[in-house]
Amino acid sequence: MGSALLKGLSKADGYTLTACDLDPDALESVAEYSSTTTSDPDVAAEADVVIVAVKPDIVMHVVDDIDLSADQTLVTLAAGVSTDVIEPHTDATVVRIMPNLAAETGNMAAAVTQHSVTDDVRAILDAVGEFVEIDEQQMDIATAVNGSGPAFVFYLLNAMKQAGVDGGLEDEEAKTLAAQTFKGAAETVLQSDQSIDELIDAVCSPNGTTIEGMDVLWDSDADEAVVDAVSAAERRSKELAMESEDE
Template structure:
């Protein structure tokens, strides 16, 4: 069921496009979606691909949208906020996906509007996103429900405290890149073992998808599910032994921690 909301985006990059692709899948009417980007070619591309309204600059829509996404890069956030903060409606729900930008900073700029900080990821564009959000002091249960419905329509969403947002960024926000790397490496392994590339990539990607689905649907601990496929002296334990020896587990933990720390650094600038 669709939501009767008018939604605007400041910024038309990859994450904004993922959100647009998600909410146009029956959540928000395309006629009620507006995107501004500083590149005219990008505006045209998004308009043609999704059938939405686009413009260079947000003056045409920023004053009448119900929900406004701030979807710019951290280094461009201050300028973008200055350009729109006095033009949005006092009840407009502000949703920021700017990495590291705190609720305090957002509420200092948007002095009457409810503000929510969100961290989605790009699989939102194929209906399999993972998003987390933290509400500001003026965002209550109604705003939290609206945000959850917008994000959950294209995946899953959870509400967290703001201090957890940097960890969310390091895990689920950046996580798709880690998984793409994993799939590519598994595919390379298949090719090295004699498979054709297209077959190897399909086998790798579907295996990752299926394993993730088992964790979500069975709600069993990953170690329990791993034991179910790991026979004594079998092929799987031989492979797991190599991964443990090469430090895969530690490398992934360190990747999440490094991305988390980078998010914290961005928030201090």
């Protein structure tokens, strides 16, 4: 996730990007997108905005290792780790975000804590996609919907691609058609004033091909399986939150 943000921001104007990691291979993988790479965490003291992009179980160790001042902003994206847990460990303003991998291409969907978000963080998020400001109590479900969501979409996209292959399309042909269909449908939802149900109806003509396929989906438990997947991800985010509070 950190690499995706870095790569996305490298295409935006006005940012000096410093990548810090103890793993030289990790630094090498993002060197071309960074102004500077280093293994020295003290460099964080020189930044206006510090993004801590690590796993939930080590985020507090990283925060304790960097000395930030009250005029700096600390952004975390660790699932389940609330701003309340982090704030006692730093003087910086703490903002929690949940982006996703599409930040790399400028198509990110992100959630951010509305009580602490700053204009600098808004500008960063806006540079790599779309974002919503939400109550921190809603971050677990946001983590499941937009943080874990790309994997669920990839799964469904792959199923549609495979159907194309099974029907005789070449693998690359089916992948292009399926991926562009998901992309176009998503953009239509974002730009249209119609509800999703209305958009479905707009594609379905009586006795046509689409309604035939939709009847199969409506008669299946496909929607319930997606809801269950999101719920499972949300539940795990809440478990991580309890674990971070216990520490």
